[in-house]
Amino acid sequence: MKVASLINDLQYNESRPAIQVLMETETGKEIRIAFKEGQLMKEHKTPFPIVVEIFEGAIEFGVNGTIHHLKKGDLVALEGGIPHDLKALEISTVRLSLNKADSAKRVEDVAKNS
Template identity: 35%
Template sequence: MSKTKKVGVAFGVEGSIQYADDSVVSQTLLNKDTGTITLFAFDEGQGLSEHTAPFDAVVHILDGQAQITIGGESHIAGKGEMIIMPANIPHALHAEQKFKMLLTMIRGS
């Protein structure tokens, strides 16, 4: 759990992470054997190159807009939208403009 977040206390998600020039910033909010919840802030032009993960992951866009490619198919997701990235399928993220996201990874079968 992040040192700045207390269990059982409400906090604003979008304001909990800030953009940084030419960077991808991340903050893990919860890290358990069953999964993780991580905040990300991507500056324009930044991204995560194509990779796979052994678990399903849910991306919830908090601010801006992201280009998310899953299995070679490109999707645009904007503020308030979610997309599920299935396990073992190559995926990548790219910030054509700044965006923030909450990534929830579910470990297990």
């Protein structure tokens, strides 16, 4: 059994979203992305399907140029290869579920380059 928390030890980065791998299992990775208001992750693609949960706050989630307003409790499933971006409308915590074959470093690089 593995246990992780989306709320414990929550830390924000002043200049970009803060990425933390919470858990890795045989099938996937669970990542927490902590946004301050206005922070963004520029348009990018993932090679594998993802699931995004808005755990706290509100996010503009852009997919192929269309903006979707997501709020606390919303879930999004997205196939690989689809361009998307995120912008925090307020302080927000996002849970990202990655395929085991995907890389947390890729997510960190997106945040660093946004």
